[in-house]
Amino acid sequence: MADKQYNNQEEIPAEFHSLEEAGEFWDTHSTADYEGLLEPVDVEVDLPPRHRGRRIWVAADLAVQLTLIAKQQGVSAETLANLWLQEKLAQQTP
16 A cells, blocks of 8 residues: 555555454554555445335334343344334234
8 A cells, every 4th residue: 555654654565365363453453553554535326225114213222121121132122112013013914
């Protein structure tokens, strides 16, 4: 990346041999310290919609219970709520 030091900072390695090595470097360094070496780039991101959801307000006490049970089961509260709603709706479908 760079051959010289910037603002008395540690030199950025010319090459990282793994993502882990790059991560370890940037975990202990700030890009703000190397601002003079950065170059602007244009990026376009075209993410397909993952899902279309709707927000449903849940009473605070129910949300607390839901969150606790979801944590015990190792899933998010949203996942647990969706599973429970699917089960309940399946019972209602003739």
